[in-house]
Amino acid sequence: MHPKRKQRLLVIGVLVCGVGLTTALVLNALNENINLFYPPDQIVAGLAPIDQRIRAGGMVVEGSVFRETGSMTVSFVISDLAGSNVPVTFEGILPNLFGEGQGIVANGRLGADGVFVASEVLAKHDENYMPAELAAMQGRKPPMGNTVNAGSNGYSAGG
Amino acid sequence: MKYIPDGLRRLWHRMGSPRWFYETTGSWVPWLAASAALLLGVGTVWGLAYAPPDYLQGDSFRIIYIHVPAAYLAQAGYMLMAVCGVVLLVWRMKLADMVMATVAPVGAAFTFLALATGSIWGKPTWGTYWIWDARITSVLILLFLYLGIMGLRRAIERPEAAGRACAILAIVGVINIPIIKYSVDWWMTLHQPATFSVTSAPAMPPVMWIPLLLNVLGFNLLFAVSVIQGTRTEVLLRERRTRWVTDLCRQERA
Numbered sequence: 406m407h408p409k410r411k412q413r414l415l416v417i418g419v420l421v422c423g424v425g426l427t428t429a430l431v432l433n434a435l436n437e438n439i440n441l442f443y444p445p446d447q448i449v450a451g452l453a454p455i456d457q458r459i460r461a462g463g464m465v466v467e468g469s470v471f472r473e474t475g476s477m478t479v480s481f482v483i484s485d486l487a488g489s490n491v492p493v494t495f496e497g498i499l500p501n502l503f504g505e506g507q508g509i510v511a512n513g514r515l516g517a518d519g520v521f522v523a524s525e526v527l528a529k530h531d532e533n534y535m536p537a538e539l540a541a542m543q544g545r546k547p548p549m550g551n552t553v554n555a556g557s558n559g560y561s562a563g564g
Numbered sequence: 565m566k567y568i569p570d571g572l573r574r575l576w577h578r579m580g581s582p583r584w585f586y587e588t589t590g591s592w593v594p595w596l597a598a599s600a601a602l603l604l605g606v607g608t609v610w611g612l613a614y615a616p617p618d619y620l621q622g623d624s625f626r627i628i629y630i631h632v633p634a635a636y637l638a639q640a641g642y643m644l645m646a647v648c649g650v651v652l653l654v655w656r657m658k659l660a661d662m663v664m665a666t667v668a669p670v671g672a673a674f675t676f677l678a679l680a681t682g683s684i685w686g687k688p689t690w691g692t693y694w695i696w697d698a699r700i701t702s703v704l705i706l707l708f709l710y711l712g713i714m715g716l717r718r719a720i721e722r723p724e725a726a727g728r729a730c731a732i733l734a735i736v737g738v739i740n741i742p743i744i745k746y747s748v749d750w751w752m753t754l755h756q757p758a759t760f761s762v763t764s765a766p767a768m769p770p771v772m773w774i775p776l777l778l779n780v781l782g783f784n785l786l787f788a789v790s791v792i793q794g795t796r797t798e799v800l801l802r803e804r805r806t807r808w809v810t811d812l813c814r815q816e817r818a
Contacts, residue, residue, distance in 0.1 A: 410654050410655060413653055413654045414650075414654050417650055417653060417654065417735060420732075420735065420736065421735060421736070421738070421739070424736050424739055425739050428739050428743070432743070432750075436751070439698050439751045440698075440751050440752040441695070441696075441697040441698070441751070441752050441753050441754055442752055444752065462752060500689075500690065500691030501688060501689075502620055502621070502689055502690075502691075510754055525691075525692075526691065527690045527691045527692055527695070527754060528689060528690055528691055529690070529754055529756070530620070530621070530689050530690070530756050531756050531757075532756045532757050532758065532759045532767055533767040533768065534618045534621075534625055534628070534759070534767065534768040534772055535618060535619050535620075535768065535769070536616030536617065536618070536619065536769065536771070536772070537616065537617065537618075537619040538616070539619070539769060540619035540620075541619075545619060
């Protein structure tokens with residue numbers, strides 16, 4: 406290779422490495438701030454600030470969802486499935502994909518009593534996709550509020 | 565460069581000639597365009613109308629048939645631009661600059677498509693149109709890089725200087741590509757990890773992934789035909805004062 410070209414290539418290589426290293430250091434320093442939410446183990450360990458707007462994320466524990474009668478308040482427990490659990494209360498409309506065993510990210514404040522009071526709940530989706538028939542065969546149920554009642558909508562009433 | 569076979573070296577030298585590119589690719593365009601239309605037609609109709617709905621998301625999952633190929637090409641296009649940037653700076657190949665100028669708006673369009681479809685899907689699935697998580701923010705930065713490169717080219721009057729400035733910005737911005745790719749692994753995000761990888765089986769049955777594969781191939785061809793046709797226009801525009809282009813114009817008129 407022409408020495409001049411070799412030199413230019415070297416300069417570009419050094420430039421990319423330098424910018425890459427700088428970016429890596431900056432991202433590493435900002436690591437905590439780039440994470441969208443606190444996982445349950447960090448909240449249980451007291452690493453999340455109390456009474457500040459934060460996000461908490463985890464899996465909704467099976468059988469932990471309770472709706473208060475006569476109000477929109479829902480309480481449930483989120484878990485990292487490794488022993489750390491955080492109770493959450495929320496008043497409002499849950500997303501369609503919310504359900505037991507599903508991942509969620511909640512926006513709100515952590516109380517001094519360890520209960521997370523959410524003002525917004527977002528459903529997290531995993532990278533798996535499945536047709537309904539296959540899901541039924543594997544015993545997976547659609548999330549709550551999405552109870553399958555298609556087919557009984559009275560379309561057969563006509564004639 | 566002693567180890568490179570003569571044939572390859574000759575191809576490399578010929579590729580430096582915009583005229584060679586223009587004359588060689590002319591017959592490719594209709595074939596590429598036709599196969600892109602065929603693949604995209606079959607893949608899109610299959611995906612949007614015939615693939616079974618997802619058991620959780622219902623029909624909204626179908627956005628994957630546009631979102632995944634668009635997001636993939638947005639990143640691949642940027643890498644192509646960065647490679648062209650290196651070729652321009654090191655070998656001073658004019659054709660690389662013409663390709664770079666063409667890729668920027670095409671890549672920006674694909675990036676915008678990925679962001680828009682993701683946002684439309686996010687509302688029924690996550691419950692929000694937008695969230696500042698690492699994946700979505702880094703893709704937004706990709707869009708700004710594309711727009712920045714397009715703006716930079718127009719801001720500098722001398723074409724050679726504009727090309728070099730764009731090349732440097734494209735090369736520096738390539739750092740963003742691994743950040744986009746690994747954002748879902750490095751940080752906690754709302755966006756799910758990659759649906760597809762080269763090393764593992766897809767996490768969905770064939771009736772769902774075959775139309776996606778067709779659309780990914782179709783998007784690739786659409787990207788190729790857009791870049792080739794755009795570069796051909798760029799060649800004519802920049803070489804308009806050369807003998808072969810004026811001869812070509814005279815032939816066309818006759």
